[in-house]
Amino acid sequence: MIGYLLRRILGAIPLLLGILTLIFFVVHLAPGDPTARFFSPNVAPEVIEQMRRNLGLDQPLHIQYFKWLWSFLRGDFGYSFGQMRPIGEILPEVLWNTVQLTMISLVVIFAVGMLIGIVQAVRQYSIADNVLTFLALFFYSMPSFWFALMLILIFSLKANTAGWPIQFPASGMTGVEYDYLSFGGKVSDRIMHLILPATALGIGSAAGVARYMRGSMLEVIHQDFIRTARAKGLSERTVVFKHALRNALIPIITLLGLYLPFLLSGAVLVETIFGWPGMGRAIVDAILQRDYPMVMATSFVIAAIVVAGNLLSDVLYAVVDPRIRTE
Amino acid sequence: MRASPNVESSPPEPLPGTAAGMSGAGVRPGGAAWTGIVLSVLAWGFVLSLFFLSRERLWGMGRGGRITADLYLAAATLAAMALALAYYTVRGVRRRQSGVAKPRGDSQWSIASRHFKKNRLAMAGLAVMIILYVVTLVTPLVAPYDPAAQGDIVLTRNLAPSWEHLMGTDKFGRDIFSRVLYGSRISLTIGFIAVGISVTLGTLVGALAGYFGGFVDTILMRMTDMMLSFPRLVLLIVVIALFSPSIWLVVVVLGLTGWMGTARLVRGEVLSLREREFVQAARALGMGDWRIISRHVIPNTMAPVIVSATLGIGQTILTEASLSFLGLGVQPPTPSWGNMVADGRDALIEAWWIATFPGIAIVLTVIAFNLLGDGLRDALDPRLRT
Numbered sequence: 001m002i003g004y005l006l007r008r009i010l011g012a013i014p015l016l017l018g019i020l021t022l023i024f025f026v027v028h029l030a031p032g033d034p035t036a037r038f039f040s041p042n043v044a045p046e047v048i049e050q051m052r053r054n055l056g057l058d059q060p061l062h063i064q065y066f067k068w069l070w071s072f073l074r075g076d077f078g079y080s081f082g083q084m085r086p087i088g089e090i091l092p093e094v095l096w097n098t099v100q101l102t103m104i105s106l107v108v109i110f111a112v113g114m115l116i117g118i119v120q121a122v123r124q125y126s127i128a129d130n131v132l133t134f135l136a137l138f139f140y141s142m143p144s145f146w147f148a149l150m151l152i153l154i155f156s157l158k159a160n161t162a163g164w165p166i167q168f169p170a171s172g173m174t175g176v177e178y179d180y181l182s183f184g185g186k187v188s189d190r191i192m193h194l195i196l197p198a199t200a201l202g203i204g205s206a207a208g209v210a211r212y213m214r215g216s217m218l219e220v221i222h223q224d225f226i227r228t229a230r231a232k233g234l235s236e237r238t239v240v241f242k243h244a245l246r247n248a249l250i251p252i253i254t255l256l257g258l259y260l261p262f263l264l265s266g267a268v269l270v271e272t273i274f275g276w277p278g279m280g281r282a283i284v285d286a287i288l289q290r291d292y293p294m295v296m297a298t299s300f301v302i303a304a305i306v307v308a309g310n311l312l313s314d315v316l317y318a319v320v321d322p323r324i325r326t327e
Numbered sequence: 328m329r330a331s332p333n334v335e336s337s338p339p340e341p342l343p344g345t346a347a348g349m350s351g352a353g354v355r356p357g358g359a360a361w362t363g364i365v366l367s368v369l370a371w372g373f374v375l376s377l378f379f380l381s382r383e384r385l386w387g388m389g390r391g392g393r394i395t396a397d398l399y400l401a402a403a404t405l406a407a408m409a410l411a412l413a414y415y416t417v418r419g420v421r422r423r424q425s426g427v428a429k430p431r432g433d434s435q436w437s438i439a440s441r442h443f444k445k446n447r448l449a450m451a452g453l454a455v456m457i458i459l460y461v462v463t464l465v466t467p468l469v470a471p472y473d474p475a476a477q478g479d480i481v482l483t484r485n486l487a488p489s490w491e492h493l494m495g496t497d498k499f500g501r502d503i504f505s506r507v508l509y510g511s512r513i514s515l516t517i518g519f520i521a522v523g524i525s526v527t528l529g530t531l532v533g534a535l536a537g538y539f540g541g542f543v544d545t546i547l548m549r550m551t552d553m554m555l556s557f558p559r560l561v562l563l564i565v566v567i568a569l570f571s572p573s574i575w576l577v578v579v580v581l582g583l584t585g586w587m588g589t590a591r592l593v594r595g596e597v598l599s600l601r602e603r604e605f606v607q608a609a610r611a612l613g614m615g616d617w618r619i620i621s622r623h624v625i626p627n628t629m630a631p632v633i634v635s636a637t638l639g640i641g642q643t644i645l646t647e648a649s650l651s652f653l654g655l656g657v658q659p660p661t662p663s664w665g666n667m668v669a670d671g672r673d674a675l676i677e678a679w680w681i682a683t684f685p686g687i688a689i690v691l692t693v694i695a696f697n698l699l700g701d702g703l704r705d706a707l708d709p710r711l712r713t
Contacts, residue, residue, distance in 0.1 A: 015553060027569065031570065143665075143686065143690075144649075149671070
């Protein structure tokens with residue numbers, strides 16, 4: 001098991017190096033550079049030239065590449081032109097915000113998705129199954145940004161004008177009066193701000209998990225050992241949750257790694273809509289400001305999270321299915 | 328699985344790679360007449376309703392004002408479709424009268440199409456898809472208003488849905504319904520072309536990696552893994568924002584970032600196909616690698632590729648909408664579902680219809696493609712047929 005783990009981790013290193021190289025060349029081969037936003041009749045060309053020299057942009061591309069790679073590997077991510085702060089300071093903040101959002105929606109996705117999938121599989125071809133299948137398809141086919149807007153429209157704006165008892169804030173991580181709240185108030189304020197974005201982010205993937213779970217559960221439920229379990233006189237509950245669920249979970253675990261890129265992609269949109277100060281918004285802002293070091297650092301961190309997620313799901317898979325390890 | 332004699336019908340499937348040499352197994356008489364008649368009646372109804380919808384425009388066609396070339400193209404498409412339907416009807420009727428049945432064998436594709444036709448949801452998806460593409464082609468005839476024509480800024484601004492404006496108007500007084508119709512053109516075309524690019528590329532990469540193995544396989548698959556570790560949307564916005572956004576850039580980049588799934592799928596298939604007898608036979612006959620790959624290996628991987636392409640179109644439409652929503656896809660004067668939702672975002676309270684209807688259009692389209700893809704998978708994968 002340890003050997004398998006080591007092999008997988010070592011295999012990820014060239015992958016990460018390749019990702020770094022790809023990011024660097026995509027960003028640097030694009031026309032325009034960070035000094036472009038200082039172009040104006042009031043700025044002398046010499047000043048721009050000096051700026052380029054200070055930033056090291058006048059050097060040949062391969063020299064820039066190795067310099068950047070070397071400092072990156074030592075943990076120095078550079079300096080953000082857009083926010084005028086070292087990236088090492090910005091990253092932990094935005095990363096933490098995104099992690100909060102994605103972790104909550106990950107929990108929601110798997111809890112809701114698996115529950116729905118199990119219900120559907122146990123009651124195959126019933127009305128509930130058909131309705132849930134259609135709902136899953138509906139949410140699975142829905143663009144998350146549109147769903148986010150609809151959530152805001154209904155649960156925030158309409159709820160506000162109609163004076164519903166429950167209203168959700170439309171944007172931000174905390175309310176205006178956050179600093180004056182008691183501890184309990186702070187927690188509930190944060191949770192209220194999390195609900196809409198987490199729902200918008202998670203619902204599509206939850207529907208996907210439900211679809212997989214249904215298929216996986218059905219496959220298991222029709223096998224002989226389930227019939228044996230029933231014949232032994234075990235209660236339906238034990239059969240479903242103990243015998244069937246455990247075996248149906250194996251393919252679901254790989255989804256954990258597969259949904260991470262989806263979630264991070266979705267986070268870009270959802271964070272932009274809900275004004276959530278996380279990675280997704282940071283990368284969009286950085287790109288619009290042509291803040292190269294920030295673009296490279298954020299996209300690398302996102303890619304690294306995805307690689308780590310895949311690694312995690314492979315390892316989990318090996319834990320539940322011993323046949324994988326000995327391959 | 329049950330054999331169903333006498334039920335099969337309708338125009339031959341346009342799917343490639345039909346194994347025609349397998350006749351003898353279950354020859355069935357074909358009766359295309361009823362399908363043809365039903366289809367042509369529907370088509371005629373469609374033409375009539377189009378005519379009523381756009382009477383004034385047809386009469387005023389010569390006077391110009393709108394995009395005339397578009398209009399001629401749409402009319403020509405419609406005429407061609409009507410002719411094709413008429414041809415199939417006449418042929419079907421004639422064949423039924425003469426009583427001569429074209430012998431048809433049970434190929435992989437005809438078995439699959441039989442299963443597919445039994446799947447009502449998948450057929451509904453197919454119907455919606457066909458309607459969508461027809462609407463795309465004849466948009467100028469169906470759309471009641473010019474999508475770019477701005478109304479009176481005071482009188483027709485943010486009008487609620489009514490009979491006059493089926494889906495209301497936006498802040499410039501433009502008709503949302505017409506814009507949704509024109510937006511379907513952009514979204515569907517982009518989805519189609521981008522998936523075409525990515526499926527071609529993915530099949531090629533997967534086939535090469537699987538067939539040659541070894542060093543080629545390692546390089547190509549590491550590249551695939553690398554591309555897979557970027558969330559697609561992040562990679563897209565980085566590339567598109569750094570270069571200047573335009574429709575063609577969006578199409579190409581969507582195509583170049585969507586091939587990895589297909590590549591993995593094809594590689595898996597090719598790995599097992601490579602060892603089969605027919606490939607060995609081809610090799611023994613002295614065929615070149617390229618010929619074996621393109622003529623013997625790739626055609627046998629097509630079933631899962633078609634499924635993933637169908638599902639891929641839905642996903643690509645979603646991604647394109649997301650990009651346009653962020654302002655990085657199709658640029659504003661051209662309507663696309665994504666940038667229309669973005670327009671509606673500013674006016675969510677006073678005009679909910681601006682963002683709602685394009686969103687519903689996206690959802691319906693993607694549902695249709697997902698239903699179709701699921702149905703195709705059930706029909707094409709022998710293990711899933713029940």
